[in-house]
Amino acid sequence: MAARLLLLLVVWFHAQVGFASHIQGRDAAAASNAPTSSNGVSSSAMQNLQHELGFNGLILLSNSPNFLNFTQAWAMNYNATPQVALVPHTSNDVAVAIKWVNAFNLDFAIRSGGAAASQSHQVIISLSLLNTVDYIPSQGVIHLGPGNVWGDVYDAMADLDVTALGGRLPLIGVGGIVDAEVVLADGSIVWASENPDLLYAVRGAGFTIGAVTEYVVKAYPKPTQIYSGFVLFTMENFEAIAANVANTTAHNTDPDVAILMGVVLSGGVQTILVFPIVLGTEAFAKEALSWIWALPDPILDTTTNVSWETLQSLQLDFVSHPLPTDDYQQHSIVVRSMTTSILQAAVDWQTPLLSDPRWAGLQILIEPFIPNSFASHFTTGPWPHSYPTMHVIQLFIQESNAATSDFTENFNQLVTGAGLVEAAAGSNNVLQRYPNYYLQGTPANQFYGSNLAKLEAVKGEFDPHNKFNKGIAITPTTRSRA
Numbered sequence: 001m002a003a004r005l006l007l008l009l010v011v012w013f014h015a016q017v018g019f020a021s022h023i024q025g026r027d028a029a030a031a032s033n034a035p036t037s038s039n040g041v042s043s044s045a046m047q048n049l050q051h052e053l054g055f056n057g058l059i060l061l062s063n064s065p066n067f068l069n070f071t072q073a074w075a076m077n078y079n080a081t082p083q084v085a086l087v088p089h090t091s092n093d094v095a096v097a098i099k100w101v102n103a104f105n106l107d108f109a110i111r112s113g114g115a116a117a118s119q120s121h122q123v124i125i126s127l128s129l130l131n132t133v134d135y136i137p138s139q140g141v142i143h144l145g146p147g148n149v150w151g152d153v154y155d156a157m158a159d160l161d162v163t164a165l166g167g168r169l170p171l172i173g174v175g176g177i178v179d180a181e182v183v184l185a186d187g188s189i190v191w192a193s194e195n196p197d198l199l200y201a202v203r204g205a206g207f208t209i210g211a212v213t214e215y216v217v218k219a220y221p222k223p224t225q226i227y228s229g230f231v232l233f234t235m236e237n238f239e240a241i242a243a244n245v246a247n248t249t250a251h252n253t254d255p256d257v258a259i260l261m262g263v264v265l266s267g268g269v270q271t272i273l274v275f276p277i278v279l280g281t282e283a284f285a286k287e288a289l290s291w292i293w294a295l296p297d298p299i300l301d302t303t304t305n306v307s308w309e310t311l312q313s314l315q316l317d318f319v320s321h322p323l324p325t326d327d328y329q330q331h332s333i334v335v336r337s338m339t340t341s342i343l344q345a346a347v348d349w350q351t352p353l354l355s356d357p358r359w360a361g362l363q364i365l366i367e368p369f370i371p372n373s374f375a376s377h378f379t380t381g382p383w384p385h386s387y388p389t390m391h392v393i394q395l396f397i398q399e400s401n402a403a404t405s406d407f408t409e410n411f412n413q414l415v416t417g418a419g420l421v422e423a424a425a426g427s428n429n430v431l432q433r434y435p436n437y438y439l440q441g442t443p444a445n446q447f448y449g450s451n452l453a454k455l456e457a458v459k460g461e462f463d464p465h466n467k468f469n470k471g472i473a474i475t476p477t478t479r480s481r482a
């Protein structure tokens, strides 16, 4: 059982990359050569799609009652006012759609089942109906459509004794990959395993190369004994909890033992959330993380034996579901070591904002990882790269009135918070921002580091004209496939 939680957490990161694979922001579109002067998609283009190319999926225009189901951005500042949504039923439909957008030089974005940040000025190709979950016992693999979110996958596999290792949040899009079916820019449909470079790129940057229409992920035995839940404390315990979180992060090397920490608003009051995730018995958990249960007067303690499926759903209590939501903004920092001063700086950012009526919610989420969680994955895909130990500090604000919010000003609040945390961490300790998902304007080298050159070459091979140009900007280097 020892390796499983480590895998869970690592693959969770991969899953987030998979989900980020389809995030395609406005700035990224503007930075590309995509046409942005007119959003209109001509009626002759629409007729060509239906009559000449015989697209068999759903075609929705912006006046369709279901249009927003397939196009709405997760945060309103990402909305790029798309005009047409294409919803393929098969990978062949995806190939038709890709050929069409390229024949008419239309701006397009691909979106999978995830958090719905993928945006384009003209066409959204939504893969939400590609939602296979197919376990193949003889091969020990699971075929997953990109339209799934992890909650769907766990639900579909609830009666099996194996599972996919995927997102910690059931609403994160499917990622983590052994193989993948990909529709390339020229409309051809290929399996990534046929070409090591393509498989490499798909593991962490598939969105820069093509549209992934099916993932094949390894099946793992489900952990049978899990102890987890929420323990909530008042801020009076902050110093003690911060010291223990820092110490556990520094010294715990058992992949079956993990903690998350949050500072969340509950009834307008800051509340500390400690979220142990232990693959083992209650007795084992209470020995490995004894400090949690030694602290005085928890407000609430829901820790108990949980199933794999329950573990995956626990965090839904802390996020709105289903996504997309239009009232959250988020920013994050990645550090090499977790210190009490980092945790203190995050709280120092949050505290004065509590009385500001613009914010309905303010959250800090601390995600420590055990040492070397990432080390073995540096060469199998472009992400992650070069940092064996990374810990994530996430800051969130939720708007009281999203419709009238000034997104720029609100985002600046998050940047300020990130700056405070960075200053407290010290420059040698700060590795990067946005470790595993795309936020607007993130430079590619922050994601891929020294793997970037190889990724650019693979891009040059499979998408030399940069048709898949949203999200993280990858410049194809000239090494044509033709």
Ligand SMILES: *[C@@H]1O[C@H](CO)[C@@H](O)[C@H](O)[C@H]1NC(C)=O
Binding pocket: 066, 069
């Ligand atoms: C669109 O979303 C609405 C509201 O959630 C739902 O009732 C409807 O069935 C959805 N339509 C499609 C085509 O998924």
Ligand SMILES: *[C@@H]1O[C@H](CO)[C@@H](O)[C@H](O)[C@H]1NC(C)=O
Binding pocket: 247, 248, 251, 252
């Ligand atoms: C720090 O963590 C380690 C490993 O988790 C534990 O053995 C040790 O007792 C902790 N130290 C303190 C001061 O709590």
Ligand SMILES: *[C@@H]1O[C@H](CO)[C@@H](O)[C@H](O)[C@H]1NC(C)=O
Binding pocket: 225, 281, 282, 304, 305
């Ligand atoms: C939790 O699991 C252990 C080991 O299987 C079992 O002995 C114990 O009774 C369970 N506790 C509860 C509250 O179900």
